[in-house]
Amino acid sequence: MALLEVRDLDVRFALRQGEVRALRNINFTLDRGERLGLVGESGAGKSVAAFSLLNLIAKPGYIAGGSIRFDGQELIGLGERRLRRIRGNRVSMIFQDPMMTLNPVLTIGEQMVECLKAHRRIASREARAIALHKLQQVQIPSPETRLDQYPHELSGGMRQRVIIAIALLLDPDIIIADEPTTALDVTIQAEIMTLLLELCEKHNVGLILITHDLGVVSQVTQRMLVMYAGRVIEAGPTREIINDPQHPYTQGLMNALPQMATPGSHLNQIRGSMPPLSQLPSGCAFHPRCDFVTRADGSERPACSRQVPDFVASGNCRVACHMVAEMLAQEAATEEDRP
């Protein structure tokens, strides 16, 4: 059985102008020590997905349905006390901006000791020793002095190391990393990502990496989900999706990478922008931006604007696209005709 199993997760925000569905029918699993990427544009629902895993969506958001099973235990509907025992202890989280996630008025050591004491009955001195050990693991120079320093005394890269150390503090089973390197210098990004990858491999920690950086996803994760407007549109082994993206949106994302454009020409882009969740188009949410709404012979594919596509299996991946479904059906038909 998988360590984390998310079934039909449905998250809504009750806003004044009506209910907005931020996440619909999210399904995925994560095994112990597995690394999963969550990819999509800003506003696709990646961070909401991360927060809902810990049942920490801020009002007016709420989980409307589905199931999140962690280590055999259902998290939805679980009491606050028992959830607290999981947060930070068995599932921890790394945020985007290391400048903001550390409390400016407490020293690094105080914050680490506090986290330890919230979950274990432990003496301060012992907690400090563990904190020091974790700081050494994240390769911070002179870790002893860091314990008594305030966050503003550290550089961005060092702070993110501290945050990783805090995430590892209680030897969690899963780390959720929400764009852990976006706010850092490009030179530091690779360092931090390598460190995170190494530590996850070494301690057999599962990683859910939320990012819009396809390069990072391809290097770090084993499987990935592509999200668009609150839905997963393509899921499968990272290598397969990167090498041969099926969904037109994923193809567009790949084409938009700067290295895909010929030097000197304009960068490729997906035309239009993601619709606001309150005004989703009918049918496939991507169809107004999709080049494959019309078939190769020029005829319209009416299902695109009428019906939400179901997942079809393509290789080891699952794709939600009418065009892909149609092509697969044709292939199957021709194969049946052959004998």
Next chain:
Amino acid sequence: MSTPSSSPAATPAGGRWQRLRDSYLWYSFKRDRGAQLCLATLLALVGMALLAPWLAPTDPYDLAQIDILASELPPFWIDGSDPAYTLGTDAQGRDLWSIILYGTRVSLLIGFGAVLLQALLGVVFGLLAGYLGGRVDALLMRLADIQLSFSTLMVAIVVGAVVKATLGGGFYSDYAILMLILIIGLAEWPQYARTVRASVLAEKRKEYVDAAKVMGLKSRRIMFRHVLPNTLSPIFVISTVQIANAIISEAALSFLGLGMPETHPSLGSLIKAGFDYLQSGAWWITLIPGAFLVVLVLSINLLGDWLRDVMNPRLYKG
């Protein structure tokens, strides 16, 4: 992007004193003559008040030491003064210098006590209202609005009347200091609650609060250990203003006869006591305690102004 980190050798390995010396607060204080003067004056007055029993030539609370024949003697620079009474005497023959020392003590005690009570109530209520939001917020803030619609004076009159009626006038004057602390503290807590709530609302949106929740910390702990320290600088700034306000409130109440009794006077009741003799030429009984009150309140207020400027990050970080 990332701020340059100071080299490990240059950062002090601890010591709050060292940290204070390195701070912008200290830097600004060293360059501000006005702030230095105010702090010096305030410290002198507080020191005088604390050391009153040793500094005062007579004990104004001891009736045996009062000579009614020596009443209304002028201060030393006016003819007819007695060298034993530097600042003259009041209508009952008490040494004005001694009684001002003791009066400052009472005024400061009430000022600090009332502010402590205000801060305690205001910070807890403001923190709860801001952090929990929703119904708790609505309830506490309406309570604050109701409280603010009564003036300190009205609260004092009502509480004074109720206490005097139920427990007797003797009880009221015996516990006048406590009563005044209670009255001024209760009347002014909404100032704190509103300020704290406003900064908590801003703080709780910051990511470190999310991070603390993700760590699995309890709400109470996040409120008091993570959010509260980040709202301290506005609390600090309004505290100075509130102390000055509380001292003034106490003086006003005493002047109206709702405060300290004349046998145990504060600066306010001294001013009131002397007021009756203003016309008969004994102006010093009112004006000298009045001057002390003005200097005390002014130095606290100026210090508060300076503090507000220094602690407002928008003013120096650009």
